[in-house]
Amino acid sequence: MRNEIRFLKYPGTKITLIKDIQKEFVNSGKKRFIDVFGGSGSVSLNINAEEIIYNDIDSDLVSxxxxxxxxxxxxxxxxxxxxxxxxxxxxxxxxxxxxxxxxxxxxxxxxxxxxxxxxxxxxxxxxxxxxxxxxxxxxxxxxxxxxxxxKEFNIENLDFREIIAKYDDYDSFFYIDPPYPGRNWYNFSFSIDDMKDLKKVLNKIKGIYLMNFNSEDPIPKEIFGNPQYTIKYENQNAIPDQEYRYYAYYTNSKKKST
Ligand SMILES: C[S@@+](CC[C@H](N)C(=O)[O-])C[C@H]1O[C@@H](n2cnc3c(N)ncnc32)[C@H](O)[C@@H]1O
Known part of the structure; x- marks a missing residue:
């Protein structure tokens, strides 16, 4: 286990995915990393990038x-x-x-x-x-x-549609980790219509994006189709009888990791 920086306790934190997110970011050749659904900040806190934008719609987290x-x-x-x-x-x-x-x-x-x-x-x-x-x-x-x-973060408090519109250019890499519709863990939850909107936004994005979902969840496949790839992780959530978790990754990057 690497020495990741942890800060807020938060459901759905992606600390175990950092290595693969970093790899995609480096492959993209972009300078600016935008953590669109920043949550606990576990990804922003551990990514190496020249410019990091942490965003979340929840003003409590942002404060x-x-x-x-x-x-x-x-x-x-x-x-x-x-x-x-x-x-x-x-x-x-x-x-x-x-x-x-x-x-x-x-x-x-x-x-x-x-x-x-x-x-x-x-x-x-x-x-x-x-x-x-x-x-x-x-x-x-x-x-x-x-x-x-x-101290190095640019901190934003915007809806995903606004933050993507604000920073969308060829230097930007968007990390997309939205809430799962119907699983109301957060102060701001996500609807099927939000997912459909996200698809529309991602279809015309200029930058590179990387999006992940729990691979067993059906809604992403219905909306976004099959992922580019899936990665297996050791389950650190202590759910009995589930040794591994599988994450499905979606990206518009030409270079696909395996
Ligand atoms: C799955 S969590 C992100 C977890 C984060 N990657 C981490 O490692 O902690 C999803 C986040 O999206 C935020 N959110 C919900 N609706 C949003 C929206 N419309 N625009 C931006 N953020 C939103 C929630 O407040 C929540 O913090």
Missing amino acids: IFKAVKLHPEEFYSEMCVMTDSESDFAAYGSHPVNWKNKKVRDAGILFYNFTTGFGGKGETYSTRERGAYQYTVKIMQSYSKIAKKI
Whole structure:
């Protein structure tokens, strides 16, 4: 396992796919990497590119990245307040303290809610409390690397149709990891009509795109046809009796990897 940078706990994170995403990006010869459905930022945080654009429609997620980019030390102090002790951690969400930079404080609360609620709004908090505390302490150990990388991001908060229109040119590589219709894990879910729109947008895109889906899911095949290729990964999600996961990749790149 490589030494990937981790930051937010989030469902559907693609940290295990980085090596293959990086390979396609390098093969494309492009300079600009656009993480259209950026989520936890696990891909943006680990990709090597001259220019990285992190985008997500969820302004809560985006505000966390902006707080780290614009106020890295204050955000770190906020994490220190959060993790001073396990009991402080447990009380952090419900007993906000006064803080001079309200935006950083709000971002701290959102970070906390994503970490304890696993990408939701904190509803499933109590059972994950201890794991979330340890996770946050671990994240703080690599915070300088996280903050250094986020400092270089261009951060956007747009719908996929807008971000693609804004950056579409021959220097751009779009990484496309949309939510799966009907699986409502996120604050913003995706409909079949969104998928159909995505197909229309990708059909006339000037840059290169790379899109992935869980290969067992039927909707992508119905809309986009057969993928260019499928890759097998060891399953790190601890789902019993599922040793491997298979991801289907779609790309308009001429050079196909195998
Ligand atoms: C599968 S997750 C992305 C996971 C990400 N690749 C990672 O490694 O964490 C999909 C993301 O798409 C975002 N999203 C949903 N609808 C969107 C839209 N119309 N435009 C842009 N982002 C959207 C969600 O907020 C969610 O964070």
